[in-house]
Amino acid sequence: MKQRNQEKRIIIAIDGPAASGKSTTARKVADRLGYTYIDTGAMYRSVTLKAIESGLMDTLRSSPERVVDLLAGLSVCFSGDRIMLDGRDVTLAIRENRVSREVSFISSLKPVRDTMRQMQQDMGRGRGVVMDGRDIGTVVFPDAELKVFLTADVRQRAMRRYAELAVKSGDPSELPCLEDLEREILDRDRADAEREHAPLKKHPDARELDTSSLTIDVQTDMVCSMAEDILKKKQNG
Template identity: 35%
Template sequence: MNIPVLTIDGPSGAGKGTVCRAIAKKLGWHYLDSGSIYRSLAIAVLKAGVDVRDVGAVTEVAQAMSLEFDCGDELTVRLDGENITPQLASETTGNTASVVAAYPEVRAVLLQKQKDFQQPPGLVADGRDMGTVVFPEAEYKVYLTASAEERAKRRYKQLIEKGIGANLDQITSEIEARDRRDQERNIAPLAMAEDALYLDSSDLTIEQVIEKVMNLVR
């Protein structure tokens, strides 16, 4: 059975998550937020109480864990049925994720976990290497980006609206540095698939981006 997959890759702050969740809801398809995969494993490892340096034990936890992504107004991530969304952003989770992500055995298990999200009637996959590494045969591929300056403005606005102090120049520098790291890393670097639709959202509203992606799938 040919199960359609839409991959949306691109740098941080381009609006991938918002667009992917909206498209998944419109189509009634499953949703994969690949950016949460390693952080979810980190939480599973901490809950299991295994030694993060024990590759075999970490791999077993990765094989056993069950993940679900709910596309509400905000993303909800469930690990073995439990809502772990608030824990994903913690420093402990991030530090543990960076350790477990270095193990090739773990990466192989989580690659298969991501592939397993391809279920009827279809899948919308959000990430950095969805169209190049995880689903290279996907029927629909989009590379969604925006200028570093525009992405920094969006992030700055989000922080200010939440009452968090922010410096626009500093955010811009951090985004540019992250782009370089993502593009230059050895494992699954950020790259545009040759057969992807290139979309620059710098001067587009979220609604306009969603419409362009829907037109591709239609």
């Protein structure tokens, strides 16, 4: 589809819990529409990776205000389909399970959320973007023309996460079992929903989509159809 001029482009916000298919769906929707895809989860994972590699996790648990030191001079940006942290490609490193276990805590810290929100709003200001995360439709872009909230059964989400880890692991014996992944996902769901700042929740205007039994292609078709309906209304209005 040809790129639209700005007044005929929209912001698409896709929120939902871990492993509900947000990132893959958002990426495919952006490609289909000729929009820019912004993986906000990767941005939070990048900050988490920096905290882990800096050896600050224990310090931050007892003194979370110290996260401002971590954020000083922080650079997180995208180069094509790669994510760069302080000039280094961390596309693969941020998907490691050690990052998955800590990202909910790091992303709950207000200075982190404030910094990421400003970056994300700057990236999406020109419209024609698809963003996925947990607070895109509620906090980052509550005025997004299309807000979608993806959900999925926890077993299905654990299976997706297992498949993702299996692709990256050269040793099957190192993979966690499905039950452990389910527990980690449920723990993260609870932490994301109960955090003080920008908790995971569905915007009243968001369209909920259960992806438990849907393929990525079907999810993409459905979201693109929603976007096309909105674009037609904008063009006719």
